[in-house]
Amino acid sequence: MGLMQPTGGQILLDGKDITNLSVTERARLGVSYGFQQPPRFKGMKVRDLLEIASGRNDLKVEECCKYLNKVGLCAGDYIDREVDTSLSGGEVKRIEISTILARNSKVMIFDEPEAGIDLWSFAKLTETFRDLHKNSNSTIIIISHQERIIGLADEIVVLSGGKILKRGKREEVFPVILAESAPGCKYTKGASV
Amino acid sequence: MTKEELKLLKEIADLEKTPQGAYNIRKNGESAGRASTENIVIESKTDKPGIDIRIKDGTKNESVHIPVILSETGYTEVVYNDFFIGDNCDVLIVAGCGIHNGGCGTVQHDGVHTFYIGKNSRVRYVEKHYGEGEGSGEKIMNPVTVAYVGENSYMQLDTTQIKGVDSTKRETYIHVGKNAETVVNEKLMTHGNQNAVSEMEIILEDEGANGQVVSRSVARENSVQTFYPKMTGKNKCFGHVQCDSIIMDNAKISSIPAIAAEHTEAMLVHEAAIGKIAGEQMLKLMTLGLSEEEAEDRILQGFLN
Numbered sequence: 001m002g003l004m005q006p007t008g009g010q011i012l013l014d015g016k017d018i019t020n021l022s023v024t025e026r027a028r029l030g031v032s033y034g035f036q037q038p039p040r041f042k043g044m045k046v047r048d049l050l051e052i053a054s055g056r057n058d059l060k061v062e063e064c065c066k067y068l069n070k071v072g073l074c075a076g077d078y079i080d081r082e083v084d085t086s087l088s089g090g091e092v093k094r095i096e097i098s099t100i101l102a103r104n105s106k107v108m109i110f111d112e113p114e115a116g117i118d119l120w121s122f123a124k125l126t127e128t129f130r131d132l133h134k135n136s137n138s139t140i141i142i143i144s145h146q147e148r149i150i151g152l153a154d155e156i157v158v159l160s161g162g163k164i165l166k167r168g169k170r171e172e173v174f175p176v177i178l179a180e181s182a183p184g185c186k187y188t189k190g191a192s193v
Numbered sequence: 194m195t196k197e198e199l200k201l202l203k204e205i206a207d208l209e210k211t212p213q214g215a216y217n218i219r220k221n222g223e224s225a226g227r228a229s230t231e232n233i234v235i236e237s238k239t240d241k242p243g244i245d246i247r248i249k250d251g252t253k254n255e256s257v258h259i260p261v262i263l264s265e266t267g268y269t270e271v272v273y274n275d276f277f278i279g280d281n282c283d284v285l286i287v288a289g290c291g292i293h294n295g296g297c298g299t300v301q302h303d304g305v306h307t308f309y310i311g312k313n314s315r316v317r318y319v320e321k322h323y324g325e326g327e328g329s330g331e332k333i334m335n336p337v338t339v340a341y342v343g344e345n346s347y348m349q350l351d352t353t354q355i356k357g358v359d360s361t362k363r364e365t366y367i368h369v370g371k372n373a374e375t376v377v378n379e380k381l382m383t384h385g386n387q388n389a390v391s392e393m394e395i396i397l398e399d400e401g402a403n404g405q406v407v408s409r410s411v412a413r414e415n416s417v418q419t420f421y422p423k424m425t426g427k428n429k430c431f432g433h434v435q436c437d438s439i440i441m442d443n444a445k446i447s448s449i450p451a452i453a454a455e456h457t458e459a460m461l462v463h464e465a466a467i468g469k470i471a472g473e474q475m476l477k478l479m480t481l482g483l484s485e486e487e488a489e490d491r492i493l494q495g496f497l498n
Contacts, residue, residue: 001480027482035480039473042437043409044495052491053481099481 001033001109002026013107030106036115036143038096040084046095047079053099067098070131072124089116097125101132107139108132114146126152147178194225197325198262201291205321206260212287216258217244219272221265233257233284243273243305246286250279250311258287261304266296266330271303280311280343286318290334292357294326301333308340310348317349324357331359338365342373344399353380355497358387365393369430372401379408380497383416383444393422397430397459404432411493412444423451426459434463439470439496 002023011019018026027033032053041049050067051059065075071094081087083095093116100108113129114122126148132140133152144150156173158166166173194202198220202208211226215233218225222242229235232252236245246257259274278284294300310316318340324332334354342348354361367375375395383389395404404424412418424432434450452461470492478488 003476023476023479024482024484027480033480035473035477037473039471039477041474041492042496043498044492048491048495049481052478052483055482103481 001031003033027105032100032103032105032108034096034100034108034110034113036111038092040087040092042082042084044083045079046081046083049083049095049099050079050102053102054104059102067101068095070101070124070128071095071098072121073098090118090121093117094121094125097128101128104136105138107141109141109143111143112145113142114144114149122146122148125149147181150174150177194220195264197293197295198264201262201264201293201323201325202260204323205262205289205291206258206287208258208260212256212258214256214258215246217246219259219261221263221268222270225262230255235259238273238275241273242270243275246274246276248276248278248282248284251281252279253281253283256285256287260288261290261302262293263290263300263302264293264295266294266300266328267298269299269301269333271305273305274307276306276308278308278310278314278316280313282311282314282316284314284316286316287320288318289321289323290336291322292324292326292332292334294324294328294330294332296328297330298328299331299333301331301335303335303337305337306339308338308342308348310340310342310346312344312346314343314346316347317351320350320352322352322354322358322361324359326357332357333360334358335362335364337363338367340367340375342367342369342375344371344373346370347374347376349376349378351378351380353497354389355380355382356384358383358389359385360388362390363392365391366396367394367404368396368398369402369404371399373399374403375405377404377406377408379406379410381408381410381418382413382493382497383410383418384413385416386414387416388418389416390419391421393420395422395424395432397424397426397432398428400428400430402426402428402430404430406434406436406450408434408436408448409496410436410438410446411441411497412438412446413441415443417445419447419449420465421449421451422463423453424461424463425453425455426461427455429456429458430460432459432461434461434465436463436465437496438467439493440467441469 064079068075215230217227232249234247290302292300406422422434436448438446448465450463452463475488
């Protein structure tokens with residue numbers, strides 16, 4: 001997304017080099033990004049954020065409803081609420097994801113979308129990603145620690161210590177991750193209690 | 194009226210034509226139009242500049258517009274407007290002052306507004322201050338608002354100064370009676386070398402009185418802002434003072450909220466915060482496709498909305 005400058009390599013979007021483009025330029029080319037810890041805005045309403053995200057200022061309630069429903073929120077309760085500290089962490093997070101849905105961009109990046117979301121919303125969220133994957137032409141990149149989300153991917157890239165550890169199809173990589181994440185601690189393995 | 198004067202009216206009172214209901218338009222110290230209604234009577238004061246506005250008991254869903262516009266460079270005035278609002282009313286009062294100073298003389302309007310509100314009434318008072326003009330003369334406004342909110346009544350004061358006023362000292366004094374409530378929403382933006390001081394005193398006098406002050410401000414460039422909101426609880430009551438400011442460029446802001454209790458059942462809270470626009474807020478809006486300037490504008494617009 002351009003929040004940090006890469007130390008090496010190249011980023012291509014539809015064959016165009018976007019490595020040195022700014023956040024705004026990348027956004028305008030069709031990249032969107034969901035923050036792990038979204039900021040709050042005093043005075044800005046959920047509707048305002050969805051309007052900015054969709055690039056339209058005539059967003060109808062039903063359209064807001066569509067985006068908010070997908071993250072488990074009822075539009076009637078939320079569109080006129082301010083995105084400030086009166087919302088819980090989970091609510092802000094869900095609104096954040098709905099702004100990405102409203103952007104309908106080519107590449108959607110979600111940074112730990114599951115963080116701070118309760119169990120019920122989590123189920124709704126995995127369903128939303130499954131749906132997006134099936135019904136949209138967007139490329140979805142999800143940064144996640146959650147096996148139920150990782151399990152949705154076509155391709156998995158395992159990062160460790162800032163380096164790519166593994167990369168491949170879900171069928172190949174997913175079982176390995178699951179096996180490696182079995183409970184236990186390498187320091188205590190074999191030790192008697 | 195000239196084009197500039199009509200623009201001022203639009204800025205401060207959102208008026209493009211003669212307002213509905215009662216109104217009084219004051220232009221360069223003279224009346225530029227007045228209308229009373231059956232329930233709302235406006236009369237000139239005889240002892241000093243200003244008007245008396247009398248609103249009968251039971252007046253509901255009516256409004257009073259009393260905008261002031263000044264376009265004569267070098268003109269200064271002090272105006273006293275008194276509102277006598279009866280029992281069981283529900284009214285909207287829209288005031289405001291717009292200055293267009295095209296010359297080098299100081300233009301100054303000091304409006305002293307006093308409200309006497311009866312029982313079981315609801316009053317929303319909206320006041321906007323705005324200045325413009327290519328001249329080097331200063332545009333000064335020093336509004337004074339005094340209100341006595343009667344039993345079971347509610348008064349909301351929405352005061353906004355967004356642009357163009359070089360110097361302002363605003364004083365607000367609200368006395369809240371039994372089971373009555375007052376809400377003050379203050380919005381202020383200063384720029385250039387402007388100076389703004391806001392002093393507020395809310396007295397929660399009787400049992401069940403409720404007071405809330407929400408002050409939001411943005412100080413840009415070399416401007417200076419000082420806030421002194423004070424809430425005093427003299428009985429079983431609840432009061433909340435909240436001041437939030439965004440500081441930019443070389444501006445200076447002092448925010449000094451105070452709460453004072455004179456009764457064990459008085460519950461008073463104050464909070465104040467000053468800070469720059471958060472970097473994550475800018476980034477978030479930029480990831481939605483806005484440029485840096487657009488993101489800043491949207492954040493300020495929302496904050497002062």
